[in-house]
Structure formats: structure tokens, C-alpha cells
Amino acid sequence: MRWFMGLVVLLTLAQPVGAAEQELELSINGRTTLATLRTPTSMASDTPFVVMTHGTLAHKDMEIIQGVAKALEQRGIASLAHTLSLGLDRRKGMYDCAMRHDYVAEDAVAEIGAWVAKAKSMSRFVFTLGHSRGGNQVARYLAANETPPVAGAVLLAPTTAGAEAGLRASYVQTYGKPLEPLLEKATKAVAAGRGGEWMDAPGFIYCRNAVVTARAFSSFYAADAAQDTAALVARMKLPVLVFAATKDTVVPDVAASFGPLAVSGGGGRVQLDKIEDADHFFRDLFAEDVADRIAEFIKQAR
Numbered sequence: 001m002r003w004f005m006g007l008v009v010l011l012t013l014a015q016p017v018g019a020a021e022q023e024l025e026l027s028i029n030g031r032t033t034l035a036t037l038r039t040p041t042s043m044a045s046d047t048p049f050v051v052m053t054h055g056t057l058a059h060k061d062m063e064i065i066q067g068v069a070k071a072l073e074q075r076g077i078a079s080l081a082h083t084l085s086l087g088l089d090r091r092k093g094m095y096d097c098a099m100r101h102d103y104v105a106e107d108a109v110a111e112i113g114a115w116v117a118k119a120k121s122m123s124r125f126v127f128t129l130g131h132s133r134g135g136n137q138v139a140r141y142l143a144a145n146e147t148p149p150v151a152g153a154v155l156l157a158p159t160t161a162g163a164e165a166g167l168r169a170s171y172v173q174t175y176g177k178p179l180e181p182l183l184e185k186a187t188k189a190v191a192a193g194r195g196g197e198w199m200d201a202p203g204f205i206y207c208r209n210a211v212v213t214a215r216a217f218s219s220f221y222a223a224d225a226a227q228d229t230a231a232l233v234a235r236m237k238l239p240v241l242v243f244a245a246t247k248d249t250v251v252p253d254v255a256a257s258f259g260p261l262a263v264s265g266g267g268g269r270v271q272l273d274k275i276e277d278a279d280h281f282f283r284d285l286f287a288e289d290v291a292d293r294i295a296e297f298i299k300q301a302r
Contacts, residue, residue, distance in 0.1 A: 055132030
């Protein structure tokens with residue numbers, strides 16, 4: 001595929017071969033991205049392997065990603081949790097809101113694909129997992145492939161078309177200025193070939209008083225069919241497991257969005273699992289519940 005052009009793999013092991021946890025580096029389109037590889041005690045070519053993508057402005061070491069990865073390792077499942085570059089080299093931790101923003105949602109597709117390729121060099125049974133906006137980005141990656149590149153996908157509280165519409169509608173309440181003039185300015189700049197033009201915005205995603213390119217602002221705030229994760233999943237052919245947290249206030253409509261596609265608790269291609277009392281981040285023992293269900297899903301998909 002196009003996005004593999006110029007891909008150079010730079011693999012560094014922070015621990016000896018055979019260790020349960022290793023730090024990896026991958027150069028994608030000129031930027032070095034980072035990941036953590038976790039493997040069970042017995043690792044073979046048929047060991048299930050999950051490539052994990054975090055949510056908005058987050059990173060591979062956040063609690064939900066680490067918690068689920070470690071729980072999967074205990075269940076004999078390897079994982080590779082990567083940090084999206086968001087336009088930066090060797091990015092670590094949460095994105096610093098004081099920095100300028102120049103990245104688009106679609107950038108994640110190439111990075112997910114590169115890490116999936118790396119995972120497939122280690123296992124024949126690779127799955128993808130995405131949390132929140134990472135779930136939408138995983139869905140974008142999978143929907144762009146006519147032939148499924150992985151054995152299945154897991155979406156943890158993925159963003160929905162409704163949640164994205166809600167962010168646009170609440171912009172004026174959150175940041176004190178209407179979204180429409182800013183979005184119109186960004187959209188016109190992109191259409192004129194000036195997507196790299198910098199804008200001062202009262203807010204961008206979670207960041208106040210942000211400096212952001214027109215292409216970045218348009219990517220995250222313009223209505224886009226690709227923001228409808230359920231519609232993307234409907235186009236896929238591979239098995240998909242969707243988790244909805246009953247106390248999720250960030251993306252509260254996951255169950256409503258995916259319900260028409262899913263057979264809750266059954267064996268359909270799209271399965272919906274509601275985790276009672278969990279919030280958007282599936283903290284503490286909820287990560288164990290998630291890992292149990294993922295292990296069952298992988299067993300079915302294989």
C-alpha cells in the first residue's frame with residue numbers, strides 16, 4: 001500500500017530477548033514512533049497478538065492501555081501498544097497543549113498499518129484494538145482494506161458520529177466562541193491549498209488557546225462520514241468486538257450506535273459487550289473483565 005513507501009524499521013530492544021516487555025521503535029514517514037511489546041512466557045508464531053491504539057492526545061503508557069495489555073499477557077496473549085506521533089518525533093506522554101498542533105485524524109491509518117505489519121512478522125494471529133478516538137482510527141484503517149489485514153478488531157468505547165456532533169455543538173459553551181467562523185476559515189484555507197496555515201483558536205480538542213494548522217482544525221471539526229465508527233464497522237468483513245461502558249459520559253451512545261449491528265453476547269460478526277458500572281477508561285478490575293472477554297473473542301475468531 002502507498003503508506004508503506006519509504007518505511008524503515010528501526011527495532012531496539014530495551015531488554016534482553018525473551019523478556020516480557022520490550023521497547024520498540026519504528027520510523028514511519030520520517031518520524032520515529034514508539035511502542036511497548038509485551039509477550040507471554042511462551043511466545044510462538046501462533047500466539048495471539050493485539051496491536052493497541054490509544055485515544056485522543058494520549059499515549060501507549062496510559063492506564064487503560066497498560067492495564068489491558070498486562071491482563072492479556074497473563075492470558076497468553078501478546079500485545080504491542082504504540083504511541084501515535086501526532087506530527088512529533090519520539091513522542092511520549094500526553095500531547096502538550098502548549099505546543100502547536102499539525103496533524104490530522106487520518107495520519108493514524110499509516111501508523112497503525114505499520115505496527116500491524118511489524119506484529120505480523122511475529123505472529124500469524126494479529127488483532128487490532130483501539131480505545132475512544134483510537135477505536136475510530138482503527139476502524140478507518142480496517143475499512144480502507146478490501147482484504148482484512150488482521151483476524152479481528154476490538155473497539156473500546158469508540159467515538160461515534162453522535163459524540164463528534166456533540167463536540168461541535170458544545171464548542172461555544174466550552175470555549176466561549178462559536179465554531180462555525182473558525183471552521184469556515186480552516187475549510188477555505190484547506191480548499192485553497194493552504195492547509196499548513198496557522199490559526200489561533202480559543203480551543204482545539206482538549207486544549208485551550210491553541211495554535212493549530214487549518215488542516216488539523218478542519219480534520220477534527222468538519223463533519224466527516226469517517227467519524228461514524230459504526231458505519232465503518234458495517235462495511236467490514238472481519239469479526240469485531242465492541243465494548244460499551246454503562247457509565248461512560250465521554251461517548252455515552254456506544255451501545256445505541258452499535259446495537260443494530262451487534263448480537264450482544266452472541267457469536268455474530270459484530271458483538272457488543274456492555275460492561276456494567278465501568279466508565280470510559282475501564283479502570284481497575286474492569287480491565288480484567290475486558291481482557292477476559294477479548295480472550296474469548298480471540299478464541300472464537302481463530
